[in-house]
Amino acid sequence: MLDFFTIFSKGGLVLWCFQGVRGPAATAPVNALIRSVLLQERGGNNSFTHEALTLKYKLDNQFELVFVVGFQKILTLTYVDKLIDDVHKEFRDKYRNEFQQKGALGLLNGTFDFKDDFMRLLRDAEESSKVRAPTVMKTFEQSLKSQKTVKCMIETRGEKPKEKVKNKKNKGSKKDGTEAVAVPSKASAADKQLSAAGDKEELTKDEILQKNREEFFRRHMKAGEKSRSPKPDAQKEKGKKPRVWDLGNSNAKVLDYSNSATNGSAEACPVEEFDPDMALGDKNREPGRLYDLEYESDDEAEEEKVVQNPSKPSVKKGGLGGMFGMLKGLVGSKSLTRDDMDPVLEKMKDHLIAKNVAAEIAVQLCESVAKKLEGKVMGTFTTVTSTVKQALQEALVQILQPQRRVDVLRDVMDAQRNRRPYVVTFCGVNGVGKSTNLAKISFWLIENGFSVLIAACDTFRAGAVEQLRTHTRRLNALHPPESHGGRTMVQLYEKGYGKDAAGIAMEAISYARNQGFDVVLVDTAGRMQDNAPLMTALAKLIAVNAPDLVLFVGEALVGNEAVDQLVKFNKALADHSMAQTPRLIDGIVLTKFDTIDDKVGAAISMTYITSKPIVFVGTGQTYCDLRSLNAKAVVAALMKA
Numbered sequence: 089m090l091d092f093f094t095i096f097s098k099g100g101l102v103l104w105c106f107q108g109v110r111g112p113a114a115t116a117p118v119n120a121l122i123r124s125v126l127l128q129e130r131g132g133n134n135s136f137t138h139e140a141l142t143l144k145y146k147l148d149n150q151f152e153l154v155f156v157v158g159f160q161k162i163l164t165l166t167y168v169d170k171l172i173d174d175v176h177k178e179f180r181d182k183y184r185n186e187f188q189q190k191g192a193l194g195l196l197n198g199t200f201d202f203k204d205d206f207m208r209l210l211r212d213a214e215e216s217s218k219v220r221a222p223t224v225m226k227t228f229e230q231s232l233k234s235q236k237t238v239k240c241m242i243e244t245r246g247e248k249p250k251e252k253v254k255n256k257k258n259k260g261s262k263k264d265g266t267e268a269v270a271v272p273s274k275a276s277a278a279d280k281q282l283s284a285a286g287d288k289e290e291l292t293k294d295e296i297l298q299k300n301r302e303e304f305f306r307r308h309m310k311a312g313e314k315s316r317s318p319k320p321d322a323q324k325e326k327g328k329k330p331r332v333w334d335l336g337n338s339n340a341k342v343l344d345y346s347n348s349a350t351n352g353s354a355e356a357c358p359v360e361e362f363d364p365d366m367a368l369g370d371k372n373r374e375p376g377r378l379y380d381l382e383y384e385s386d387d388e389a390e391e392e393k394v395v396q397n398p399s400k401p402s403v404k405k406g407g408l409g410g411m412f413g414m415l416k417g418l419v420g421s422k423s424l425t426r427d428d429m430d431p432v433l434e435k436m437k438d439h440l441i442a443k444n445v446a447a448e449i450a451v452q453l454c455e456s457v458a459k460k461l462e463g464k465v466m467g468t469f470t471t472v473t474s475t476v477k478q479a480l481q482e483a484l485v486q487i488l489q490p491q492r493r494v495d496v497l498r499d500v501m502d503a504q505r506n507r508r509p510y511v512v513t514f515c516g517v518n519g520v521g522k523s524t525n526l527a528k529i530s531f532w533l534i535e536n537g538f539s540v541l542i543a544a545c546d547t548f549r550a551g552a553v554e555q556l557r558t559h560t561r562r563l564n565a566l567h568p569p570e571s572h573g574g575r576t577m578v579q580l581y582e583k584g585y586g587k588d589a590a591g592i593a594m595e596a597i598s599y600a601r602n603q604g605f606d607v608v609l610v611d612t613a614g615r616m617q618d619n620a621p622l623m624t625a626l627a628k629l630i631a632v633n634a635p636d637l638v639l640f641v642g643e644a645l646v647g648n649e650a651v652d653q654l655v656k657f658n659k660a661l662a663d664h665s666m667a668q669t670p671r672l673i674d675g676i677v678l679t680k681f682d683t684i685d686d687k688v689g690a691a692i693s694m695t696y697i698t699s700k701p702i703v704f705v706g707t708g709q710t711y712c713d714l715r716s717l718n719a720k721a722v723v724a725a726l727m728k729a
C-alpha cells in the first residue's frame with residue numbers, strides 16, 4: 089500500500105529507504121517536499137501533496153533526522169501516523185549510539201539494517217488499524233441531551249442564547265467589512281485597525297492613518313531621507329475632501345485622481361495645476377532606482393533610547409520581550425518539549441495576529457517553529473531564548489523570500505531583444521491602488537529608459553479611464569519626448585467604457601508591438617473575489633493575452649481579508665480559465681504600506697499562502713513611493729514588541 093518510506097539526515101544523507109513494489113521513486117517527491125516545505129518554513133502540518141502522492145513526514149530535531157512516508161493520495165491510510173511515530177522511535181533508539189558518538193561520520197559509515205524492523209512495524213500498524221473496536225452507540229442517558237432541562241431549550245422573546253448573539257455579531261461585522269470593501273476598502277481596513285489599536289480608540293480613522301504614516305516614515309526612511317517625514321496637518325477639515333499626504337513638500341497635492349472631481353476631462357484637471365515636485369516626492373533619490381523598504385529595527389530604536397536617556401531602564405513589557413522572557417523558565421540542558429513551548433507559542437501566535445498576520449497562518453507558523461525546535465537540546469538559558477527567537481525570525485525571512493524572484497527590468501530587456509512588448513496585468517478588488525501603483529510602476533520603467541503603453545481595460549468604473557489619462561499626461565509632463573530624443577515615453581490606449589476588456593488589451597498589445605513600446609501595463613476593473621462572472625472575464629483576459637506577469641494588487645491594511653482575496657483570485661483564475669494549464673498570479677503589489685506602521689502581517693500572510701513574491705510595495709501617493717520588499721526590514725517590524 090505504501091509507495092515508499094525513507095529516513096534521511098537534515099544534511100541530506102539518505103540513511104535507509106523502503107521502496108514499495110509499484111510505487112514511484114522517492115527522489116522527486118522527497119525533493120519537492122524539501123524544496124517547498126522544509127526549506128520554506130511551511131512545516132505547520134505534517135502532510136504534503138506532490139502530484140498523485142501524499143507525503144507525511146516527521147522531524148527529529150535532536151538527531152537532525154527526517155522520516156518521510158509516501159502513498160497514493162486517493163488512499164485513506166489511517167495507520168500512517170502511528171507507523172511514522174513507531175518507526176521514528178525504533179530507529180532512533182536502535183541507532184542512538186551511532187548518532188551520539190560518531191556524529192556525521194557515524195552516519196556516513198553506519199549500516200542501517202532496518203528492513204525487518206520496519207516490516208514488523210508496518211504489519212503491526214496495519215493490524216492495529218483493522219482491529220479497532222467497533223464504536224458503540226451512546227444511550228440517551230449517556231448523551232449530553234439527556235442532561236438538558238426543558239427550560240433551557242425554550243427561547244424567550246427578546247433574549248437570545250449567548251451563542252447565537254455572538255454569531256450574529258460576527259456576521260454583522262463581516263457584512264460591514266464586505267460592504268466597505270465594495271466601496272474603497274480603506275474604511276473597513278481602518279475600522280479593523282481602529283479596533284486593534286485599543287489606545288487609539290478616540291482618534292478618527294484619518295488621524296490613525298496619518299499617525300501610522302508618520303511612524304512609517306520615521307522608521308522606514310534611511311537616515312538621509314528622514315527629512316521626508318510628513319508634517320502633521322495643522323487642522324483637519326471634515327467632509328469628503330481627498331486626504332492630503334504631505335510628503336515633505338509643503339506644496340504637495342495628492343496623486344489621487346480616482347474620484348470624479350479630479351479625474352474627469354482635461355478641463356477638470358488642467359495641466360498647469362500639476363506640480364511636478366509633488367508628484368516626484370523626494371528630490372534626492374537616484375532616478376530609476378527601486379529602493380528597498382527600510383525599517384529601523386527594534387534593537388536600534390532601543391539603543392537610541394538608551395543613549396538619549398541612560399538612566400531609564402530598557403526593560404520591555406509584554407509582546408515578544410515578555411514572550412521570550414518566559415522561555416527563561418525552561419531547564420537549560422534538557423531537550424525542548426511541546427509542553428515547554430506551548431505557552432510561548434500561544435503568546436507568539438497572539439503577537440503575530442496583533443501584527444495583522446492572518447490567524448490561520450499565525451497558527452501554522454507557530455506549529456512550524458515548534459516542530460523545528462521540539463527535541464532540540466538547549467545549552468544555556470540564553471541559548472533557549474535566542475533559539476526560539478531565531479527560529480521564528482528565520483521562518484519569517486524564509487517565507488518572504490519565495491523561490492521565484494521576479495526581475496522586471498531584466499525580463500523587459502529580454503522581451504525587447506525578442507522585439508515584443510513585455511505585458512503586465514494588474515488585478516485586485518476595488519480601491520486597493522491598482523491604477524495609482526500602475527502609474528508609479530510606469531514612472532519607474534520610464535526612468536529606466538523603457539517606453540510604456542497603458543491599456544485602460546477598466547471599462548466599468550466611472551472615471552477609471554480619465555484617472556489613467558491624468559496619470560499619462562503627468563508622466564509625459566515629467567518625461568517629455570524632448571528629453572528622450574523625441575520618443576513618447578508613455579501613452580494611453582483607451583476605448584471608453586462598456587467594451588470587452590480582453591479585446592482592448594489584445595488591441596493594445598498589438599498596437600504596442602507596431603509602435604515599438606517596450607512595456608504594456610494593463611489596468612483591469614476592480615472586482616470582488618466572489619463575483620464569478622467578473623472572475624471569468626478576468627481569466628479570459630489573461631488566457632487570451634498571455635501576459636508576461638500577472639500582478640495581484642492588495643492593501644497592506646487588511647489581514648485575513650487580503651489572504652481571502654488572494655486565494656480566491658488565484659482559485660478563480662484556475663477555475664474559470666479554459667486553458668489546461670491556467671495562468672495564475674505571478675506576484676503581489678502590496679499597497680498603502682505607509683498607513684500601517686508596524687502591522688506588517690499582510691506581507692507574511694500573502695506570501696505564505698501563495699508562495700508568490702511581493703514584487704513592489706506602494707508606500708505613498710507620489711510617483712516615487714514605490715519600493716522593493718526587504719524581508720529583513722519587514723521581519724524586524726513584525727518582531728517588534
Ligand code: GDP
Pocket residue numbers: 272333343344345346516517518519520521522523524525614679680681682683705706707708709713
Ligand atoms: P484602484 O481602484 O484599485 O485602481 O485604486 P486607486 O489607484 O484608484 O487608489 C485608491 C486610493 O488609494 C487612492 O486614493 C490612491 O491615492 C490611494 N493609494 C494607492 N496606493 C497608495 C499607497 O501606497 N499609499 C497610500 N497612502 N495611498 C495609496
